[in-house]
Amino acid sequence: MGKIEVNHSRCISCAGCVGVCPVDTITLQGLTLTIDQAPCISCGLCVQFCPVGALTPGETYGASYTRKVDKVLVVL
Amino acid sequence: MPAVAGTPALTVTDKPLVSLKPGTIPRAVDTTVDVLIVGLGPGGLIAAREFAKQGFNVLGIDRKQELGWPKRCAEGVSDEGLAHCGVKPDPAWAYGRIEGAALYSPSGKRVVLEGADTYGWVVERKIFEKHLARDAILAGAKIMVKTQAVNLLKDQAGAVAGVRAEFMGTQFNIRAKLTIGADGIDSFIGKWSGLKTLNRVRDYHSGFQYEMVGVAGYEEKWLHLYFGEDVAPKGYVWIFPKGEGVSNVGIGILAKESEWGNRAQDYLDRWIERNPQMFQNASITEINGSGIPVSARVPEPVGDGVMLVGDAAQLVNPIHGGGIIIAMRAAMIAARVGGEALRAGDVSAAKLRPYIVEYQTKDEGAVTEKLLRMRYFMENLTDRDFERLADILDGTTIMEVANARFPTFIKLLLKHFPKLAPLVRKYIMAVQQMEEAKAQRDWDEVDQLLANVEKTLAEQAAA
């Protein structure tokens, strides 16, 4: 389990999340979204941005997880 | 899996490189060109055409296997913009003829904008971009699809010297005298070059859209824009008609407002459900989305050997989020300035900077910078304010605002809601300094009015 999970059946390959990641650890290769988990700083910005809710915090999501999106943890 | 993300190490190409010769199809072999264009959306394709026209050896690459798809766009373009960029509307892609726009307040009050300024088309981007590619290739450019930039090449001095690319599993180097980053909101060319292109959630819209067939009950010659906190917080819902009941039905909300259960898709779904009269016979034929940068621009879109155009440089209209024409116009300037730099044999950042100066002073940048202030102002308005604005504003005044001419708008505001004076002072008045002297008389009047209103408000507060 990583810090951020991608639900590939929801993802529409829009790359919007790539543009907000402060550590540039998300990439779209062709139409496939990949997240290199190691550099992720658990800022939650990508989760907050995603228009369709394809990203969710995973098991190892950091303690710095304080954004509005922490509602996600409750819903899951 | 190839390493893609992150800051790449300084890479110096040492292999002998073959030049991309006329009469050869570009392939995944080490290649050297004058100009490399990464990203073949509207910005990249116009840049390719314009550099090729000047006789440069141009190669454009895109990671997509099919240009123009999936679109991240509602496909609205203006007549004036197309003409400026030398693109003639073709029935093959110019689908919905637009002659106006209708804006709706939260309660449904409608204000209609008309006049030549509003004329344009809703296009079919996958065909539009194929046509732009055709024009670029016929002008002499070469392109490759399914080819992704995975790393940056730099020369000994640290200047950008091309990219390492991957085509269907084969990596190769493309060395270039000048690299154009036209790689959209997810631009890595900018980041790898050390330019600050990160999108901040307060200057970034989360966009989502359905292309639908069978939409009914709306005027097909207008763009329709719906405002309201429940509709789209700090953004709007749109219907962009493509003719015969086909429409792009989409939404942009400020990314800062997005949260679980209240995402762009959630808002749009709820709005569609609330409007069965339009959608009961409709089906969805496409799902699109993406980020829309509404910051007006990145602080610095050029570096040694590299220029950014379009979404990569956040060159988008901060009010309505339109970026197709702006990307193309910026690409025209970039090609002119970049061409001069190449001919002079100096592609340093200093030599390339006139590109952004021209954009800022003589092109769209002059307007978008002011509209950014207006965006901040509008984000502070409540639904009630929008209702009352719908009562006092007519299409002509709104068109003036859209063209970044604010004095009439401010005078109306101060007359009808003096309480907004502090917001006017805080967000819009800075625009005054950006105005040319000829408009100064209007602003003097606004200044005087604003001072009077503030005085009255202060007196009321004291009493």
Ligand SMILES: Cc1cc2nc3c(=O)[nH]c(=O)nc-3n(C[C@H](O)[C@H](O)[C@H](O)COP(=O)(O)OP(=O)(O)OC[C@H]3O[C@@H](n4cnc5c(N)ncnc54)[C@H](O)[C@@H]3O)c2cc1C
């Ligand atoms: C929902 C939505 C609706 C919109 N509606 C409108 C509208 O109605 N009118 C309007 O004018 N604008 C609209 N916009 C904005 C508009 O779509 C963009 O501003 C415009 O597409 C920018 O063009 P571009 O050439 O800069 O980038 P793009 O069109 O995004 O093209 C970038 C290209 O770069 C490629 N790329 C990225 N990274 C790499 C890499 N590493 N290697 C190779 N290729 C790469 C991508 O595959 C892509 O093809 C909308 C945007 C959204 C999200």
Ligand code: SF4
């Ligand atoms: S923002 Fe969401 S839908 Fe878009 S690419 Fe990222 S995960 Fe996929």
Ligand code: SF4
């Ligand atoms: S949580 Fe932050 S650092 Fe991690 S992938 Fe998302 S945007 Fe990047």
